[in-house]
Amino acid sequence: MTKQNLILVGGGRFGREVATWISVLDLPFKLLGFIDDEKNSPEIIGPIVEHKPRKDALYLTCFGSGLSRNRVRKILENNGARFANFFDPQVRSASSLDGLSNCILLGHIGISNNVTLGNDLLIHGFASIGHDVTIMDGVTVGAHGFVGGGATLGENCTVHPNAAVLPSVFVGERAIVGAGSVAVRNVQADTTVFGLPAKVIAYGKHGA
Structure with missing residues (x-):
């Protein structure tokens, strides 16, 4: 090779x-x-x-x-x-990974059908991405993160390890879903949410 x-x-x-x-x-x-x-x-x-x-x-x-x-x-x-791109051999995707740039999919990751993926992604091991999800540029999904069917992750947002974004929930640009949290409703841009269910704990833009 x-x-x-x-x-x-x-x-x-x-x-x-x-x-x-x-x-x-x-x-x-x-x-x-x-x-x-x-x-x-x-x-x-x-x-x-x-x-x-x-x-x-x-x-x-x-x-x-x-x-x-x-x-x-x-x-x-x-x-x-x-x-x-860095695609771990253990990644299993029912959606196309063609055309991506500067993405790291690290470890055993499941990506369902009709998923739209952006560039500059970092998705860690054992993350699960449901059907019809949209993940925009610069998104980070931590280990064991879950993104439910029809959800949208806006540019440069972060879903920390063991956190879940429930189906059809929208997470805005640069927003943060804290570790172990469950986002049951939309998360506004530049907002940090934490807890079960996730509640807003901080506002404001996060540095690069």
């Missing part, structure tokens, strides 16, 4: 986790190193801000924040970078 050159954007703990899984799962990538503005180690080949994308390599952002994944991808794409 021919392996594609890959540069990971972000050399922190999550970036190193992704690098380890690429090796363990024997994915079709040859890791060239990391670019990072803050870290300094032999594996860091340079900063993001000064990086000139290589034509012979693909890129993948490794940030927990969807805002950061989306923003950095667009900056590098504007300079000519091409982006990969």
Whole structure:
């Protein structure tokens, strides 16, 4: 199997986790190193801000924040970078994963039929995505997260581990559903909800 050159954007703990899984799962990538503005180690080949994308390599952002994944991808794409996806072999999807960019689906994940997926996604192991769900750019779904049929996750929102978004519920842009919470009604943009059932505990935009 021919392996594609890959540069990971972000050399922190999550970036190193992704690098380890690429090796363990024997994915079709040859890791060239990391670019990072803050870290300094032999594996860091340079900063993001000064990086000139290589034509012979693909890129993948490794940030927990969807805002950061989306923003950095667009900056590098504007300079000519091409982006990969990390799809764990254990992902099971009844919906097409074609055409996605800069997405990490990490671990045993179930995606049902008629699901619309955006770019810059991070979905962790044992998450379950129901039928007819819409997941927009930059969304993060934590381990064991559940998104019910017909629900919508707005751009750059986060569903934390063991949280559930019930069927047909809309979660707005940059909103946060706290760990272990159950969103039984719509969640407004830039809002944090927590609890069972989930209630608003904070308002305001969250940084990248």
